[in-house]
Amino acid sequence: MEFYFQRSYRGPVKAILLDWAGTTMDYGCYAPAVVFIEVYKRKGVPITIDEARAPMGAHKKVHIRKISQLDSVRERWQAKYNCPPNEEDVDAMFKDFVPLQLACLADYSDLIPGTLEAVAAFRARGLKIGSTTGYTREMMDILLSEANKRGYAPDATVCAADVPAGRPAPFMCLKNMIDLQIYPPEAIIKVDDTLPGIEEGLNAGMWTIGLAKTGNEIGLNEQEIKQLDPGVYQSKIERAYTRMAQCGAHFVVDGIWNIEPLLDEINARLARGERP
Numbered sequence: 001m002e003f004y005f006q007r008s009y010r011g012p013v014k015a016i017l018l019d020w021a022g023t024t025m026d027y028g029c030y031a032p033a034v035v036f037i038e039v040y041k042r043k044g045v046p047i048t049i050d051e052a053r054a055p056m057g058a059h060k061k062v063h064i065r066k067i068s069q070l071d072s073v074r075e076r077w078q079a080k081y082n083c084p085p086n087e088e089d090v091d092a093m094f095k096d097f098v099p100l101q102l103a104c105l106a107d108y109s110d111l112i113p114g115t116l117e118a119v120a121a122f123r124a125r126g127l128k129i130g131s132t133t134g135y136t137r138e139m140m141d142i143l144l145s146e147a148n149k150r151g152y153a154p155d156a157t158v159c160a161a162d163v164p165a166g167r168p169a170p171f172m173c174l175k176n177m178i179d180l181q182i183y184p185p186e187a188i189i190k191v192d193d194t195l196p197g198i199e200e201g202l203n204a205g206m207w208t209i210g211l212a213k214t215g216n217e218i219g220l221n222e223q224e225i226k227q228l229d230p231g232v233y234q235s236k237i238e239r240a241y242t243r244m245a246q247c248g249a250h251f252v253v254d255g256i257w258n259i260e261p262l263l264d265e266i267n268a269r270l271a272r273g274e275r276p
């Protein structure tokens, strides 16, 4: 055959998949960070907030393991126990983690300003709202009920343990496609405040939007950001934009309130036959 034909999707965006902490609620993504610090403190190996935040986005047990693999943490663990942390230590810390996280989740469940307005705008355009998270189902039950009380109820929520692997694997995004009954992947946008969450969307073949200001990259809540010296804020936000862009995000914006205008641009690119 001399000619081959390539099919391309020219329709509009049909769904948007939103992360939870740092994207729609918990400005600064504090809830997991404070509990990671506590479980390491209980082991007698205190960690810094930067160490606690480094693997953010992963399944929470994977996250504890990744902290234990940081050179700085391994050295301090070795100094205390005369051996590096192993899988049994990770299991023990995850066991400590779960009840501590469950106990404080509701305290960090306020919606990020602009979330309700953004979701209403997405719905007005006929989009389905999905979500993915590194939290366990037990944790999500609490957050879903808190979100509901505040007026936010996505159409689908997939946790890392619902699929064979969490971020950066694409499976939570793909399960959203099934749950929402939406295809193809190029008609879907994945939004996240972490690098593994952006990779997750890219691996699923979706458009990705990174949120630089409200999540783990700056790691401060709205009030704390307002109090930052302008020069310090500038260097933090520039670093976040660069890291997310270099990870491959199609767009990087401050927060969820900046997303709606991007939908027109993505729709125009799809209409021209562009793919994410």
Ligand SMILES: [Mg+2]
Residues within 6 Å of the ligand: 019, 020, 021, 022, 023, 029, 057, 192, 193, 194, 215
């Ligand atoms: Mg997040």
